[in-house]
Amino acid sequence: MGCLVYGANGYSGALLARLAVTRGERPILAGRSEAPVRALAEELGLPYRAGAPSPALLEGVGAVVNCAGPFAATARPMVAACLAAGVHYLDITGELDVFAWMFAQDGAARAAGVAMITGAGFDVVPTDCLAALLAAELPGAVALEIAFSAPGGLSRGTARTALAEMGSGALRRVGGELVATRFGAPSRSVPFPSGVQRVGATRWGDLATAYRSTSIPDITVYMPLPPGTALAPLFRFAPLRRTVQALVRPGGPSSSVRSASGCEAWAEVRDAAGATRSATLTGPNAYALTADASLRAVQRVLGGSVAPGVHTPSSGLGADFVRSLDGVTVSLL
Secondary structure (H helix, E strand, O other): OOOEEEEEOOOOHHHHHHHHHHHOOOOEEEEOOOOHHHHHHHHOOOEEEEEEOOOOOOOOOOOEEEOOOOHHHHHHHHHHHHHHOOEEEEEOOOOOOHHHHHHEEEHHHHHHEEEEOOOOOOOOOHHHHHHHHHHHOOOOEEEEEEEEOOOOOOHHHHHHHHHHHHHHEEEEEEEOEEEEEEOOEEEEEEEEEEEEEEEEEOOOOOOHHHHHHHHHOOOEEEEOOOOOHHHHHHHHHHHHHHHHHHOOOOOOHHHOOOOHEEEEEEEEEEEEEOOOOEEEEEEOOHHHHHHHHHHHHHHHHHHHOOOOOOEHHHHHHHHHHHHHHHOOEEEEE
16 A cells, blocks of 8 residues: 655645655645646646545555644544544644644554654654754753754745744743743854854744753754844734735746755753753755655555554654755764
């Protein structure tokens, strides 16, 4: 039994479908809108289905890779369908509320014998695996800082989600609890492999996933601050946010842009005595990494190597999973 790619008509879903074909895989493509899914399926010579998440949509399927955002709208019905049909589930979300909800489904997934991996793309494979690697290097760590840089442009879905999150401000985890802070604060300089960059606090999946993977109580995640960061609070106002989101063009970075851009990450843990361990990561464009990571992850799930339950990438696939990805280099410092 193979996999079904839901949201195959979206930017990331189409990249995953194309990569799967180059590797000799034949996933079923699916989505709510039949016409674009059918067009891609005919181009790639793949089977397709159209419709909302349901057990009927998943008939004869071993696993689903959910690429259809916003995941706050698609994860719940797709997870329910997977539990009812006994189908494994993966997604590429980076939405904090979705991660929290997914982890609450662990008992149901175990009872159904279903393996679920949430965040199986750039959100959050590189950073989650770095966090787990460092936690193993320094048992008893009490603080974790992570920074990432992913130039090269955004897909329409990612850009619209980012605008919403900018308006909501940043978050940190302090003593195990999420604490609100202004977007970009605190800030610090980080030694990425390409050089030192100034970064500021943001809302990133590791505030949920790295906490679950490592149990480290204090976590801050940073990113290079985009132009207009000072205007971020304005996006709290829904009419303005919707107006700007509507201006975001469909699609995402071209193949030439993806080929010419990469990603970087840095992470550091600290224990109560002040000892530290740090690591860096370099990799391909974030969307290329997402396609590679989610395809490799679903192959492992279908191969039976992931236990039932809800997992982060590192808890389900191992902290070294990120080292198996094309073009990724990890350095423990």
